[in-house]
Amino acid sequence: MNLLQALTKAGALRTLDHALAQSLRRLDPDTPDSVLAAAALASLAVVDGHAGFDPAEPQRLVEAPIDWPTPEAWCQALESSRWVACPQAGDAESAADAPLVFEHGLVYLRRYREYERRLAEGLRRIGSAHPHPREQADRDHAQLPAHLAELFAQLFPDAATGEDLQSRAAGTALHHNLLLVTGGPGTGKTTTITRMLVLLVAQALQAGTAPPRIALAAPTGRAAERMAESVRNAVQALTALGIDPALCAHLPTTGTTLHRLLGTIPDSSGFRHHADNPLPLDVVVVDEASMIDLPLMAKLVEAVPDGARLVLLGDPDQLPSVEAGDVLSGILEATPPIGAAHGRETHTPTDAHTPAPAGDPIHAQPGTKPTPFPARHIHLTRGWRQSAELDLAPLAAAVREGDSATALSLLRDGELSGVHFHEGNADPLQTHREHLLAHWASLAEATDPAQALANAARLRILTAVREGPQGARGLNVRIEDLLAGTRRGAGPAATANRYFHGRLLLITENSYRHRLFNGDIGICLRDGGTLMAWFPGDDPHNPRPFHPAALPAHDSAFAMTVHKAQGSEFDEVWLVLPERHNRVLSRELLYTGMTRARRELHVAGSEDVIREALSRHAGRWSGLGWRLGAPQETLR
Numbered sequence: 051m052n053l054l055q056a057l058t059k060a061g062a063l064r065t066l067d068h069a070l071a072q073s074l075r076r077l078d079p080d081t082p083d084s085v086l087a088a089a090a091l092a093s094l095a096v097v098d099g100h101a102g103f104d105p106a107e108p109q110r111l112v113e114a115p116i117d118w119p120t121p122e123a124w125c126q127a128l129e130s131s132r133w134v135a136c137p138q139a140g141d142a143e144s145a146a147d148a149p150l151v152f153e154h155g156l157v158y159l160r161r162y163r164e165y166e167r168r169l170a171e172g173l174r175r176i177g178s179a180h181p182h183p184r185e186q187a188d189r190d191h192a193q194l195p196a197h198l199a200e201l202f203a204q205l206f207p208d209a210a211t212g213e214d215l216q217s218r219a220a221g222t223a224l225h226h227n228l229l230l231v232t233g234g235p236g237t238g239k240t241t242t243i244t245r246m247l248v249l250l251v252a253q254a255l256q257a258g259t260a261p262p263r264i265a266l267a268a269p270t271g272r273a274a275e276r277m278a279e280s281v282r283n284a285v286q287a288l289t290a291l292g293i294d295p296a297l298c299a300h301l302p303t304t305g306t307t308l309h310r311l312l313g314t315i316p317d318s319s320g321f322r323h324h325a326d327n328p329l330p331l332d333v334v335v336v337d338e339a340s341m342i343d344l345p346l347m348a349k350l351v352e353a354v355p356d357g358a359r360l361v362l363l364g365d366p367d368q369l370p371s372v373e374a375g376d377v378l379s380g381i382l383e384a385t386p387p388i389g390a391a392h393g394r395e396t397h398t399p400t401d402a403h404t405p406a407p408a409g410d411p412i413h414a415q416p417g418t419k420p421t422p423f424p425a426r427h428i429h430l431t432r433g434w435r436q437s438a439e440l441d442l443a444p445l446a447a448a449v450r451e452g453d454s455a456t457a458l459s460l461l462r463d464g465e466l467s468g469v470h471f472h473e474g475n476a477d478p479l480q481t482h483r484e485h486l487l488a489h490w491a492s493l494a495e496a497t498d499p500a501q502a503l504a505n506a507a508r509l510r511i512l513t514a515v516r517e518g519p520q521g522a523r524g525l526n527v528r529i530e531d532l533l534a535g536t537r538r539g540a541g542p543a544a545t546a547n548r549y550f551h552g553r554l555l556l557i558t559e560n561s562y563r564h565r566l567f568n569g570d571i572g573i574c575l576r577d578g579g580t581l582m583a584w585f586p587g588d589d590p591h592n593p594r595p596f597h598p599a600a601l602p603a604h605d606s607a608f609a610m611t612v613h614k615a616q617g618s619e620f621d622e623v624w625l626v627l628p629e630r631h632n633r634v635l636s637r638e639l640l641y642t643g644m645t646r647a648r649r650e651l652h653v654a655g656s657e658d659v660i661r662e663a664l665s666r667h668a669g670r671w672s673g674l675g676w677r678l679g680a681p682q683e684t685l686r
């Protein structure tokens with residue numbers, strides 16, 4: 051049995067992966083089996099979130115016992131195949147007639163390799179333009195013109211200590227066009243960026259130029275809404291600090307999704323804004339950057355005009371994007387954080403104003419220094435969001451570090467306020483039925499869709515997996531059956547009566563036509579005789595109604611996977627882990643699930659599964675870090 055047959059027999063491939071391999075075989079019957087299998091696996095890798103596939107570690111993609119070729123033999127077959135391009139340089143476009151690219155140890159579908167190349171090129175373009183050439187000598191706020199230095203001190207009273215990373219971030223942002231601000235929940239990313247925006251406005255007004263055109267964006271509607279709300283709160287706090295309200299008035303008060311920002315085109319994955327029709331903006335601030343996949347980030351970066359700023363905010367310890375990429379990790383690999391950041395690398399770049407000409411960082415001539423990636427990164431570590439109700443920080447830190455002994459002891463001690471461990475409980479829907487059901491049943495009492503959507507965010511079951519007894523799909527079916535039982539004159543089972551008053555829905559594919567996107571959550575409400583599904587719109591007070599039959603692909607959302615919950619927060623989270631280890635479990639998954647909780651966290655799972663999950667990283671295959679010139683030791 052050859053490799054492709056073995057993969058098919060093991061059920062490892064999707065129809066699409068197999069079809070790709072078969073079409074190459076039809077075009078050239080002499081194509082070696084290992085090349086056909088690599089094509090199928092490169093296609094499969096994308097749905098698993100990878101940019102490409104590593105023939106040296108096929109077991110990471112397919113767990114079934116397969117007699118894999120040796121990496122050397124596989125690489126050799128790939129390099130000599132007519133279907134596989136092996137570009138000479140990371141920034142060279144690959145041959146259009148080869149559907150596969152083999153580069154730096156990864157086999158890519160050409161389209162994804164090109165996204166990666168274009169993204170790297172776009173990031174370098176943004177980062178290497180200097181916002182204010184005449185100020186290039188100014189390295190930090192200490193050298194700001196007096197009027198700005200005064201405002202800076204007002205905005206960042208702790209700056210004088212020299213230890214305050216928030217002021218470092220803002221000071222850096224004044225002089226660099228590509229900035230990454232990372233940190234866990236509540237470390238002040240949005241607060242810092244709001245203050246930085248005030249500085250940029252003041253800088254422009256002082257120079258007698260128009261205030262910068264600023265956009266706040268995020269990958270999902272909910273995340274965009276949360277970001278705008280945080281900015282509005284931060285602005286309020288500034289007004290209280292005595293900052294001139296006229297400056298704050300130039301800041302945006304609403305957020306938008308990346309799709310909306312770029313301008314969706316019905317029934318197309320292209321956008322209205324691109325390199326030839328760039329965004330009419332001077333500053334683009336994007337939150338939840340860890341959720342952005344490779345194609346979307348490439349399109350965003352290409353649409354950022356020359357000379358504009360791009361600020362990416364995110365939590366690098368969260369799960370990578372559901373779709374192909376792990377883009378934020380790749381960028382961070384090439385951009386170590388500036389300044390002291392507990393437990394992380396410290397690095398103060400000396401290249402702050404070295405112009406960074408375009409060029410291949412990897413294949414530079416011997417003796418020449420690779421061009422440093424022209425981005426700046428500040429990692430914020432101090433948690434500012436004090437909640438008397440939920441003391442999550444010590445647990446989140448242990449999970450992030452993969453320290454299962456500490457995580458388990460914190461969970462078992464029960465001393466963290468708001469954190470509850472249901473050890474060995476595989477079915478909270480059984481053990482805590484009344485409490486959980488009371489919440490979902492109450493959703494049917496709302497008559498106002500905006501209120502119903504807000505209430506829905508009070509509690510959520512989050513799962514690691516979709517299938518199986520602890521999977522989101524099975525739990526939703528059971529919850530719907532239970533709810534059908536609680537409704538008066540329930541009639542047919544909920545499963546038969548798919549759309550019922552109070553049903554929560556989760557969109558599972560992007561629909562540009564509806565402006566509904568993967569991960570959006572809505573609620574079915576009956577108004578008179580008509581049942582409509584309501585989803586958040588641009589204005590949180592005015593959700594948009596859809597006829598359920600007209601919706602793009604969707605599921606129920608009483609329980610949902612942690613992956614789908616990225617970018618959302620819920621007052622009470624029930625994190626339900628599978629009984630047995632599953633390869634999707636990782637420390638990033640647990641960390642992301644736990645940090646979705648605002649007031650109360652319940653974890654249901656066993657010691658073995660938690661230990662196993664914390665021993666694994668949710669790493670993805672990606673060549674972005676390498677392409678951006680990351681040092682070998684920082685590449686995952």
Ligand SMILES: Nc1ncnc2c1ncn2[C@@H]1O[C@H](COP(=O)(O)OP(=O)(O)OP(=O)(O)O)[C@@H](O)[C@H]1O
Pocket residue numbers: 216233234235236237238239240241242280287434435
């Ligand atoms: N320097 C500061 N001084 C006082 N309070 C601060 C400071 N920085 C942030 N905060 C407060 O901490 C809270 C969280 O800040 P912010 O929303 O900016 O964090 P974040 O990192 O963007 O959080 P998330 O990732 O959850 O969106 C806010 O209430 C904010 O007012």
